[in-house]
Each structure stands twice: as C-alpha cells, then as structure tokens.
Amino acid sequence: MFKKLFTTALLALILSAASARATEILVFGAASLTDVLQELAGTYEKTTGDKLVFSFGASNALARQIQAGAPADLFLSADEEKMDSLEKSRLLLAGTRKSVLSNTLVVVVTTGSSLQITKPEDLATPRVRILALAEPQSVPAGIYAKKYLQSKKLWDKVIDKVVPTENVRAALAAVEVGNADAGIVYKTDAGISKKVKIAYEVPRAESPKISYPFAVIGKTQHAEAARRLLTWLESAEALAVFQKYGFLLAGS
Numbered sequence: 001m002f003k004k005l006f007t008t009a010l011l012a013l014i015l016s017a018a019s020a021r022a023t024e025i026l027v028f029g030a031a032s033l034t035d036v037l038q039e040l041a042g043t044y045e046k047t048t049g050d051k052l053v054f055s056f057g058a059s060n061a062l063a064r065q066i067q068a069g070a071p072a073d074l075f076l077s078a079d080e081e082k083m084d085s086l087e088k089s090r091l092l093l094a095g096t097r098k099s100v101l102s103n104t105l106v107v108v109v110t111t112g113s114s115l116q117i118t119k120p121e122d123l124a125t126p127r128v129r130i131l132a133l134a135e136p137q138s139v140p141a142g143i144y145a146k147k148y149l150q151s152k153k154l155w156d157k158v159i160d161k162v163v164p165t166e167n168v169r170a171a172l173a174a175v176e177v178g179n180a181d182a183g184i185v186y187k188t189d190a191g192i193s194k195k196v197k198i199a200y201e202v203p204r205a206e207s208p209k210i211s212y213p214f215a216v217i218g219k220t221q222h223a224e225a226a227r228r229l230l231t232w233l234e235s236a237e238a239l240a241v242f243q244k245y246g247f248l249l250a251g252s
Contacts, residue, residue, distance in 0.1 A: 022049040023225035026071060028062040029054055030078035030212065031167040032103070032141065035192050036245040037076070040238055050225055058139040058167040066091060072217045073226040076233075078103075078168075079140035083213040093216040093223060100234060101212035102248040104187040105144060107200040108175050115181060117199035120149070123182065124157040131161050132174035132183035140210075141168035145184040147208040172196065186210075188246040211250060 029037050034056045041052040055062065055072070063082040066072050067089060075092075077083045080099070086092050107123065109115045115127060123131060134142035142164065149155040165171045168185050175183040176195040183196075190198050214233060216226045232238055239249060 022051065023222050024051045024053055025073045025222055025225055025229055026053050026055065027074045027076065027229075028066065028070070028072040029056050029076040030059045030062070030140065031056050031169045032078055032186050032189055033076055033212075034169065036188075036242055036247065040233070040241055043237075043241075044229065044232060048228070050229070052229070058134065060138045060140070061167075066217060069219075071219070071221075073220040073222050074214065074216055074229060076212065076214045077140075078210075078212055079143065080211050080213055081143075082140070083215060086215070086217075091218050093218045093220065093226075096227065096230060097213055097215040098230070098234065099211050099213045099250040101242055102250055102252065103210045103212070103246075104204060104248065105141075105148060105184055105202040105207055105210070106187045106190050106198045107182055107184055107202075108172070108190050108193075108196040109182050109199045110175060110178060111195055111197050113181075113197075113199075115199065117182060120152045120154055120200070120202075122200075123149075124154055128158075128181045129161060130163055130180040130182075131158055132163050132165055132171040132180035134168045134171050134185075135164040135166065136162065137164075139167055141171070141184075141186060144208045144210055148184075148202055148206070151206065151208075191246045212247075 045051055059077040059082040063085055066086060107117045133145045136142035136146035163180055165174060168189055171183045172185050172189045174180040190196055214230055216230055220226050
C-alpha cells in the first residue's frame with residue numbers, strides 16, 4: 001500500500017514538474033502560414049511539451065498589434081517591410097531575425113470555371129469582371145500582386161475591377177464562393193483549396209521578391225522557449241513540412 005502511494009505521489013510530482021517546465025508560446029503568423037503551422041504545432045508540442053497558441057492575420061495588422069504592445073512571443077511575417085518597422089522601433093529580440101521562406105504568386109479561378117488566363121494581360125479583358133486581391137496598399141500578398149501588375153503595366157487597366165480583402169485567405173475565399181472571377185494569391189494558398197484551380201502561375205523571374213522573415217519579439221516573457229521554437233522552425237524536419245505545403249526556402 002505504501003509503495004503504491006509512493007509511486008502515485010512520484011508520478012504526480014513528475015507530471016507537475018513537466019507541466020511547470022512547459023511554456024505557452026504565442027505566435028503571430030501571416031495568414032498564408034495557417035495550415036502548415038497548425039500541422040507543425042502538433043509535432044512540436046508532442047516533442048517539447050510546450051504549447052503553441054496562434055494569432056493569424058495579415059502581417060501588417062499583426063505588426064500594428066505588436067507595435068501597440070500585444071504580448072506576442074514570435075512574429076512570422078510574409079514580408080520584410082513589416083519586420084523592418086518593428087526592428088526600427090527596437091521591438092525585436094536582437095540577433096533573432098531570420099529570412100526563412102519564400103513563395104510564388106498565382107492567379108486562381110473556381111474549379112468549375114471556364115475562364116482561361118494564359119497570360120497576365122488576360123486579367124485586363126472584360127471576361128474578368130472582379131479580381132480579388134489582398135489589400136494592395138498594406139497586406140503583403142496584395143502589395144506583391146500590385147507590384148507585379150505594375151511591372152506588366154496592367155495595374156491601371158485592372159484597378160477598377162479589384163476588390164481588396166483583409167488578407168490573402170480572404171481573397172482566396174472570395175474566389176471559392178464565386179464573389180470574384182479570379183484572384184491573385186500565393187501558390188501555397190491555392191494548394192490547400194479544393195474549390196479553386198491555378199489558371200496562371202507568375203514566373204519567379206518576373207515576380208517581386210517574396211520573403212518571410214521570422215523573429216522573436218523583444219518583450220517576450222518566454223525568450224528561451226521562443227528561441228527554441230524559432231530554431232526548430234529552421235530545422236530540416238520543419239522545412240520539409242513547409243516545402244510539402246509548397247513554400248520555397250529563402251534564397252532558393
């Protein structure tokens with residue numbers, strides 16, 4: 001009886017100690033990272049015991065929240081500019097900023113659509129009445145799309161048909177439900193939807209440079225745990241999952 005009680009008490013002590021060591025890490029992540037990070041979280045939590053809590057959205061909105069004092073531990077942005085603003089404000093933990101991923105832009109239409117987009121100029125034709133983009137003035141995916149269209153001298157020809165959305169996933173959703181004839185999103189977003197198909201893929205040589213920088217937030221209360229997570233996100237194991245979802249590695 002004593003032995004049983006001792007064993008039970010010891011187990012409770014071990015579980016209590018493990019729970020005390022576990023850390024809840026709040027990750028602010030670009031909307032385009034939603035699915036891949038949720039898959040990665042399962043593996044990481046089982047391996048470390050730490051719990052990952054996510055806040056997904058447009059990188060510009062997340063950066064504003066961090067500027068306003070939101071208690072994020074790690075920021076995974078879809079462009080360098082948003083991270084630049086935090087670094088200039090000294091809101092990043094020094095030495096933790098790293099460019100990790102890249103992506104590709106695509107034009108999507110619904111799976112049942114007969115609309116043919118074989119070249120970017122097709123977006124300016126009357127066949128495309130509504131074009132969904134993430135907000136082109138502030139959201140990374142929209143900014144990239146606008147820069148691409150400007151480089152093709154098409155922006156002035158399509159601006160009146162552009163419907164700006166809160167983030168890239170909202171642009172994808174607009175096409176999925178038929179509220180837009182076409183949309184420009186990341187290739188990784190198209191890959192997670194069964195309701196759209198890629199009508200045209202922007203050649204990387206013609207695309208603006210797409211870069212996803214990651215960094216630990218300076219005011220984090222869990223610097224060590226956040227650093228561990230950031231290091232793991234750059235590991236071969238994690239990068240293989242990013243690539244499975246269609247992400248490219250920075251510099252590739």
